[in-house]
Amino acid sequence: MMKSTLWAFLFGKPVNAHLPERVQTAIEQQQRDSEKLIGWVQLLLVTIFASLYALAPTSAITKGFHPVPWALGLYFLFTFARLGLSYRIALPHWFLTVSVIADIGLLMVLIWSFHIQYMQPASFYLKAPTMIYVFIFISLRSLRFDPRYILIAGGAAAIGWLSLALYVIWSEGGQSMITRDYVTYLTSNSILIGAEIDKIIAIVLVSGVLAIAVLRAKRSFIRAITDEIAAKDLSRFVSPEIAARITRSEHQIKPGEGDAVIATVMFTDIEGFTTMSETLSPKELATVLNEYFSQTSAVIDRFDGVITQFEGDAMLITFNAITPDPDHASNAVRTALAIQEISHSHIFCHGAKIKTRCGINTGEIIVGAIGAENRLTFTVHGDNVNVAARLEQLNKQYGSYILATEETLRACGNHHNRSDWTTCGDVIVRGRATPTPVFRIVAPS
Template sequence: MSNKVGRFVFGPSGHAEMPERVRRSIEAQQVQAEKLIGWTQLALVVFFVLLYTVAPKTSEGTPFTPVPYVLALYVLFTGVRLLLSYQWVLPKWFLFISVIGDMGLLMVLIWSFHLQYQQPAPFYLKAPTLLYVFIFISLRTLRFEPTFVIATGTAAAVGWFALLWYAIDAMAGSAAVVTRDYVAYLTSNMVLVGAEIDKIISILLVTAVLAVAQVRARRLLIRAVADATVAQDLSRFVTPDVAARIAHSDRGIRPGVGEVKTASILFCDIEGFSGIAERLSPNELMQTFNDYLAAVGEVIARYGGVITEFRGDAMLVTFNTTIDDPDHAAHALRTALDIQDVLANRRFGSGLALKARCGISTGQLITGAVGTAERLLFTVHGDEVNIAARLEQMNKQYGTYILVTERALAAAGDGFHSTAIGVLPLRGRNAKVQVHALEAAPAMALPQPPVQPDAPVNRV
């Protein structure tokens, strides 16, 4: 029962154990909030000083005017704390002292009014400056820690009770200091205890409401930061365009819902990767593959391609799927040519030369999410995907590195050199396909790295 009430009042609980990076992110926001609180308080105090300066003085001839001194002390205190907040992260014990100091100085300022204007002590109980208490309490909501809201409200309530006690005690010798007459309370220096208790209750109620709001907001903040961190990490498993598409979708991504488009598919596979993997250690293999992906990924991004799927060392790259691209066929061909150029002029890992075979097809396909309600994969499906995959494999048979369909070549327009291979059957398909070999730019030979005596034999 208590858990249900707590959940209803404070909202769903946050993560039981926050990861360190989530904790650091929240702490960074708290640090910025403390600076904002400092600047806001300084602005309020400066405004109060300016207001006091330009306001007509009714205390001429008073031998001692404490208000300017209290205001000066307040400006100094707030300025020093603001300066310290830029030097290091203020510890919580310091912030608690600061909260008590803020409220203490405000109460001293209110208390000093009866000295400033040479009136009996109950005079200050009617000062509108009490309203600043609520401003200071609300300022603490900028920091997502309800304990500081509670501390500020409690300090204010205790401070006002102390002022009430002092006002009654200071007038103890008077015949009538406490009254139940509301008119007499407003028009004289008499004390209406009920009215002052009402102020204290109001302070505590506002504090309680803001504290509950803070608990709810903090739990929401923790969940939001944790979820945002997870989403940011998971977005690296898909392309930025797919992540943006998911983030801005009006409805949740559902399996089986896709979009039919005319697009181009590039299937790219490293030649002889199985033999390379056999001779390299796992760490060396991962380093080599990551270097290769970084180089090839840069080329793909240059032409607006999207790496939709990895299949071992092979990549399924799409054009005009998540990003609208009227020149998708030409960009697919340019990507394949530039990949060949990059691989011919670079070494990967510990000096390994790599080659890649590409198959390109253009036509209608469907792009969307497939899988179950619990786990989805954003990918593309269609006959053109299978054609591109088969063409990539057929490069072995014809000694080529880029094979394209006639439709892809025609859609790409002029500016490409190719050799017709013929109308070929593809494994798993009944219809044959007109295939062309795209001519890559001439490779520029690189000097071979020196072979160490104990170096693996596959390194060139």
């Protein structure tokens, strides 16, 4: 228990070992993009190396073999080829491992060649500032969010620098150049063993710290990717507007929390849905409903409505409840008329003709979460919501397809031709004691 707690403290909370394929695919794509970025940065580095070498004054011999240009040229070709491959294929792990070792190896060869290039003792290259690039090459691997390659790069760099130091010590005259005087070390080609050990320790420590940081970041990244995919999946079951309102809330939404707003509510229901269910197979019925909801959802979106709830073939649609809409009543009526147009003009699969009844009401409603602490539904409720639901059912009594209250008619203002509205008188809506003036809206022919 204590060990697992310590590991979680160091490396972060463990993630599920069996990730869904979609999560693995998203992570692999991020890794591929990271390899491209690493390739471009390394190409920039080798270009900087070459530029500095070309511009810097040199005391090198003018004739004979010059190893630095060869090392730079070889590294440029290797980096360019790997960058090209990263755009064509997902680089396998063995190739990446070899590539990381080759990066460090070529850098070490480049550093080693300095004493030949400048005709100095081998200890000369141990003081080369190019050694700083070792840390850049190690840190580059952190872009991939995979600590293995950081450790491989750090291990290769530590072994490489140890080899360079041993080469100096055991080369001709190497032993005589060892000193314990720091000033002598800095002002001559002498070797200070402690200084080289410090460099190796620094390489190891930097690699270890980066690996831990990247492992923690990788676990957080995997959880973030998993949550993002889950959120995208869940957003197909919850309207994007509701999802955005929940995720942008300043605090965790609790049961019973809600806001009172003046909005327009519309209930829709398919006429004769029971009969349709009896004549079609379950699979055929699902296909028809999917096509129907696809058509109606497009219309609802066009007029800034939000599908707050599906219930079988019925929909609860709100205007100005989730997203601001100053013309909410008028847009609700436009939506209902557009749905009627679909009912008249569109023949759905399996030859289905679908007629939709709509009930519309405008007034104050409550927008918020209801349910238990661990199971919430974000919806709208209140007396005016119930009125809209009752109006949808009253369409059966009046033989109509769109019924609206006087409040909706008044809120529409001059946006609709009043001649399209026919009064149905005052109706006692079930659940209300006082009569409600109701109007039938006739779609223009």
